Amino acid sequence: MSVLSSNSVFTSLQQSGPFAVPDSVRYAGRFSAQTREWVKKLQEDPNNVAKYRALCSQIFEFLEVDNIEQIQLLIGNQELRQQRSERALHLVGNMFGINGNFNEIKSRVDEYARTADAVIHSLSGKILLPYASHIEATNEIEVTNNPVELLLIMFNDAYHKKARFEARRKLILMTLAGSIDQRERETDIEHKFSSFLAFLNGYVWSPNLKIGDLDPVYLYSTHSNEDYRCTGVTVLNPLQANLAEQGQDKYEKLTMIKRRSFNAGSKKTPIYVSIRKKPPEAKVLKLLRKNEKNPAVAVDDELGLMGVLDSVSDVKAFQKHLTRSASKANSLMVLEDISDTLIESTQYRGRAVGSSDKTSMMKFFARLGGMRVEFIIHTNQTWLNYMYQQDVAHNEYEVKRMFDTGVIELLFPMDIFHLDHIKTRNEMVKFFRKQIESYTL
Known part of the structure; x- marks a missing residue:
């Protein structure tokens, strides 16, 4: 659902519908022609009536x-606004289960505002x-973190x-950040992320290497003049x-990567690894893309690892090595939602808006040690693609999914930010293609 x-x-x-921010917020009166017309528009969808009453x-x-x-x-009474602000922050703190005194709650809410x-x-x-100049936020909104002040600005x-509009948008994004x-x-995601790194350093990577010991190499690749897919790749030293x-x-x-290694039997196998914990702003955007306010439903990839290996056989060796490493760490490792399109005869069936059927990768979730970690595994060639x-x-893909899910139009509506969304989408795809295909990396 968009x-x-x-x-x-x-x-x-x-901005399309009864909840749109108007040009003016002067109250015309309950029985004015303007109010009657707005009510008539609201009642076109009974669901909107329920939403309006709740709001x-x-x-x-x-x-x-x-x-x-x-x-x-209230807008004209600063002392009263201050009182209501203190009460409101306590309400927000209780809603999000924030334990602490007033200053601790305020600090946490300020953090939500920074995420927004x-x-x-x-x-x-x-x-x-x-x-960037089209969508630059109003200074007064950026420096306002108090939810009561933002609400009164509306x-x-x-x-x-x-x-x-930006005050309303910031409040909604702050609510998502709070969730x-x-x-x-x-x-306890922070502890789990630390535990995951400890697992990798203690059981997965080669024990004779120091933590953070990386070997820089270059992938020298050739690409098709039709669609710029990788047609060949060689690993070179500097x-x-x-x-x-x-x-x-x-x-x-020429693409530089810095690789770790793991020991599969007597063989030392190099692997480029990118390990990430999604930052809050990325999770907020994912909630928007998924049209969901509950992070437990929409954000299932809080912990993730992307690995790039030389060949499909190395990929299989790494997957087997992971299972054995988990066992050494006294945990069973179960692989869930496995998708493998590294072999050319199989085709990726992406469910995400903007994804391409041409994408090749191995993707799965690994459940181990009380964690559920997303793994995306590539060969050198599929990663270059x-x-x-x-x-x-x-x-x-990032451009397409943000535009095609409607997120850009939701956050930057045409009548306020003067962006032609279809034109901007296509121009940004061309912009990134030009960057990718330029001679200099």
Whole structure:
């Protein structure tokens, strides 16, 4: 379900429909023609009526008012706003299960606000980099972390429509950040991430190597002039790479990776590894893409490892080595949701919006030691396709999934940010293709 659909859980952020931020928030009166027209539009979908009633109830309770007129009085009374803010922060703290005094709760809520800002910064810094000036947030909204102040800005006609929308957007993103933080505390994700790293260093990687000992090599690859897929790859040392660089053309790449190694029997096998714990802003974006407010449902890949090996046989050896390593660590390891398209005769069936059937990888979840870790395993060739091939490259995929799920339009509606979303999507795909296919890495 798209985040822009009428049944979206993010209806209150949509600029198409009864919850849209208006040009002005001057209250016309209950029986005015403007209000009657708005009510008529609201009643077109009975679900919206229920959402509106619930939303009004939450806002009035949060601000400790009975009607919209009292909200206007609150806007002009700084001392009263301060009192309501302290009460509201305690309510937020109890809702998200934050234990501590007022300052600790405030600090945690400020963290949610920083995550909300980071969501926008992450998009303007990559997916929408050439359009950063279009989507730059209003200064007054960026420096406001108090949820009561943000809520009152939504009802304050002294603020421009864009600022009022950004205040609403920040509040919603802060709520998602709070849900994610609560989930992380419940699942003890920080401890699990440390335990996962300890497992890898203690049982998986070669014991004769120091922690963090990495061997830099270069993947010298050739690419098709049709779709830039990798047609061949050779592993070079730095000296060989310097020689190869001199004759490099448009359809050749030199990609540096730093590899660890593991011992499978008597064989020392190199592996490039990227280990990650999703940052909060990435989890917020995933909730938006999935049209879901519950992190327990939508975010199933909090811990992850991506590995790149020389061949399919090395991939199989690594998978077997993982199982044996878990056993040495006194834990059974069970592989779940296995998908293997490293062999050319099999085809990837991506369920995610924007994914390509041309993608090749092995993907599975490993349950061990009280953790559930996502593993994505590549050969050198499939990883280079994941980086560079048309329709497959990760940067292209990121653009497509953010636009095609409706997230960009939800966060940056056309009537406020003046972005032609279809045109911008296509231009950003071309932008990343040009970066990928440029001569210099």
